[in-house]
Amino acid sequence: MNPNVRTPHQWNSLDAGQVAESSPSILIFVWSVLNQFLEWFGNLGLFAWQVMRAAVRRTFEGRELIRQLDEIGSKSLPLVALAGAAIGAVLSLESRSSLVRFGAKSMLPAALVYSIIHETGPIVTGLVVSGRVGAGIGAELGSMKVTEQIDAIEASGVNPYKFLAFTRIVACILMLPLLTLAADFCGVLFGWVAETLVEPVSFLRFINQGFVGTTFSDFLAPTLRTAVFGLIIGMIGCFQGMRTRGGTAGVGFSATSSVVLSSLFVILADVILVKFILVFFS
Amino acid sequence: MMRSEQEVLPAVEESVNTHAIEISGGKRDGPAVILRDLHKSFGSQIVLDGIDLTVENGETLAVLGRSGTGKSVLLKLIIGLQKPNSGSISIHGQEISTLQLDALNEIRKKMGFLFQQAALYDSLTVEQNVAFPLTRHTNMTEPEQRDRVKELLAEVGMEGNLKKMPSDLSGGMQKRVGLARALALDPGILLLDEPTAGLDPITSGEIDELILKLQAEHAMASIVVTHDLQSAKTIADRLALLHKGKVQIEGSFKQLEESDNAFVAEFLKRDY
Numbered sequence: 053m054n055p056n057v058r059t060p061h062q063w064n065s066l067d068a069g070q071v072a073e074s075s076p077s078i079l080i081f082v083w084s085v086l087n088q089f090l091e092w093f094g095n096l097g098l099f100a101w102q103v104m105r106a107a108v109r110r111t112f113e114g115r116e117l118i119r120q121l122d123e124i125g126s127k128s129l130p131l132v133a134l135a136g137a138a139i140g141a142v143l144s145l146e147s148r149s150s151l152v153r154f155g156a157k158s159m160l161p162a163a164l165v166y167s168i169i170h171e172t173g174p175i176v177t178g179l180v181v182s183g184r185v186g187a188g189i190g191a192e193l194g195s196m197k198v199t200e201q202i203d204a205i206e207a208s209g210v211n212p213y214k215f216l217a218f219t220r221i222v223a224c225i226l227m228l229p230l231l232t233l234a235a236d237f238c239g240v241l242f243g244w245v246a247e248t249l250v251e252p253v254s255f256l257r258f259i260n261q262g263f264v265g266t267t268f269s270d271f272l273a274p275t276l277r278t279a280v281f282g283l284i285i286g287m288i289g290c291f292q293g294m295r296t297r298g299g300t301a302g303v304g305f306s307a308t309s310s311v312v313l314s315s316l317f318v319i320l321a322d323v324i325l326v327k328f329i330l331v332f333f334s
Numbered sequence: 335m336m337r338s339e340q341e342v343l344p345a346v347e348e349s350v351n352t353h354a355i356e357i358s359g360g361k362r363d364g365p366a367v368i369l370r371d372l373h374k375s376f377g378s379q380i381v382l383d384g385i386d387l388t389v390e391n392g393e394t395l396a397v398l399g400r401s402g403t404g405k406s407v408l409l410k411l412i413i414g415l416q417k418p419n420s421g422s423i424s425i426h427g428q429e430i431s432t433l434q435l436d437a438l439n440e441i442r443k444k445m446g447f448l449f450q451q452a453a454l455y456d457s458l459t460v461e462q463n464v465a466f467p468l469t470r471h472t473n474m475t476e477p478e479q480r481d482r483v484k485e486l487l488a489e490v491g492m493e494g495n496l497k498k499m500p501s502d503l504s505g506g507m508q509k510r511v512g513l514a515r516a517l518a519l520d521p522g523i524l525l526l527d528e529p530t531a532g533l534d535p536i537t538s539g540e541i542d543e544l545i546l547k548l549q550a551e552h553a554m555a556s557i558v559v560t561h562d563l564q565s566a567k568t569i570a571d572r573l574a575l576l577h578k579g580k581v582q583i584e585g586s587f588k589q590l591e592e593s594d595n596a597f598v599a600e601f602l603k604r605d606y
Contacts, residue, residue, distance in 0.1 A: 109436070111470065192457075195456070196455075196456070199451055199453060199456075200449045200450070200451060200453040201453050201454075201455055201456065203410070203415050203449065203453065204447070204449055204453035204454075204455070205455075206415055206442075207413050207415060207442060207445075207447040207449075208442065208443075208447075208466060208467045208470070208471075208515075209439035209440070209442040209443045209467070209470070209471060210439075210466075210467075210470050211435070211439070
């Protein structure tokens, strides 16, 4: 028998031996990852505490807040509107074929509006803003950190947690619901455009059918949910940016990690908040 | 290191810039900065190991040393950007190492800091950069702020660049604007981190002259961290040489040259 060829039994015994040998290092690796994860959360908690403490101190930083509302809100509007429009058009086209199959074509406007205002609009806005704004905040604050601009702010007797972090986080919290309404509007509008290209229908009729049975609370809870997305995006972007180390490579890492982490936590928060809304608002 | 181990040369007092002291008129009593037995380490790496230094009002102290000896860390400790492991930092008689943030910010307003790369705010114009401390710490109206900014920029030879962005400026120009920003609140203490680093010899000379002029006009206590011995010789009344976390020697440039300390001799020979 060729000594290089192992029988299945030999393979199994080898794997078991390898696992036994490597299990301490796997445990160490798992512990290390868990440790880093807990440390990151701990530092995020401390950062949030610093921001909250800074928030109640004097000097409102109104001018910087307005600048951030413009940066985060107005400048995100075209991208969010485009994403909302695309989702509305695609949902309309995709839903149409399914509804026609079940003889429920007349339900299309209502299904589209319900889907957009309840889930698609908020989550698409959250993810688009976490990509654009999360990366922007992470990279901007990261480069400010490595070029000592944050130290310069602190050295001039200004609290950077207030001037840089608080203003950005508040701007994110305020702008996300407004951007979501814009995405919802564009989604419904381009859903109608897609529908009317296939089978002409007046906009008024589409809207009347779409909003049948829709109440203000249908808008309120999902839209306000995005304020939590704003808190997550602003907080993680600022945290990752202000803890940047290691020059330009560190800035790149901060930008990327801001997007990845804020998108991840937006999705997780969405799952939790949907359940919360279903329990308390339905 | 204990202060007794430190080589303090006897003629230090004579080397103080008397011109600057005349201008300040001895308005403030006592030294501007007193550091006592200051220790700072990062993990297991000891950076400062018992620093004792005193800087009088109107005096300029240059802190020299090899890269990584904690010169910039020393400045950051003085302005409270980092906390010492132990030791005392007194600014105009007030201990700052134990102060709460609000009280520390009040002390910071009395100090100007020029960072190594100027650290101008990227998103703000030159005018907004210089006005930054004024908008936050004074009750000046906008026209008053504009006048003050113009005055400060004229002092550093940067008038006519109000609307430029920092990225449009050369390294030397950024340092000048950084100096104007550091002087905005008319500080009693000026901290300069490598003011001539990365500049050509002519621009370095211009920055040195500018610092001398500003010291004479504003009568500040200054601490200058530098590798540039020529610059230190030009602008400083007194020099302190850091090595292995301790002050190896302090005194005038002439006294350093005359020292028989082997490290001092090697430092001067290699860098000057």
